[in-house]
Amino acid sequence: MANTWLPPAEYVDTLPRATAYACLYFTDTAGRPFQLRATYQTRQWQWPGGNMDPGETPWETAVRECREETGLVFTGEPRLLAAHFVTDRGEDWPANHIGFIFDGGELTDEQIAAVVLDPEEHSEYRLRTLDEWEREMHPREFARLVEIDRARKTGATVYVETGATGA
Structure with a gap:
């Protein structure tokens, strides 16, 4: 079988789709x-963040979304805790979803008190121990939280996969 070279635009059309x-x-x-607490998704609890805009890097996205969703202006350095791969989520979202979870560090009491949520996106924020979160979260989502928390504590970056029903 002969190799057939495709122009880049045509080749890209043959690749699986993904959002980030x-x-x-x-x-x-x-x-x-x-x-x-999200107001618009089935995944009830999430970290400050969102989908990348065209031309943005993952780091720029994380910082922008944090500011938009909480009012907090993050000035730290990028430290990747995890890469998250979500398989195809069905007809409603016909693409894989790739996530980058960065370490935001520790929030002081003053920073927490200054959080201002966008009511169209989030109805509240909470700080809980892992034991408390386990009682409030779906097991797949809680497993991801545990992996991210472990990455923070150990300094190791983790890779997490979530199936369509755990997205």
């Missing part, structure tokens, strides 16, 4: 993960 998101993972000074 980026977010920041925060804890308070006691190590309790900070999460936002």
Whole structure:
């Protein structure tokens, strides 16, 4: 079989589709993960972040989305905690979804008190221990939280896959 070279635009059309998101993972000074309650998704709890805009890097996305969703202006350096791959989510979202979870560090009491949520996206934020989060989250989502928290504590970057029903 002879190799057939395709022009880049045609070749790209043959590749699987994917979208990308980026977010920041925060804890308070006691190590309790900070999460936002979404008003518009089936995944109830999430970290400040969202889908990448054209021309944006994952890091730029995470910082922008954090500011838009919480009012917090993050000035730290990028430290990747995890890459997250979500398989095809069905007809409603006919593409894989790739995520970049960055370490946002510890929020002080003053920073937490200054959080201002966009009510169209999030109804509240919470800080909970992992044991408390386990009681509030779907098991697949909680497993992802545990992996991200472990990455933060160990300094290792993790890779997480989530199936269509856990997205």
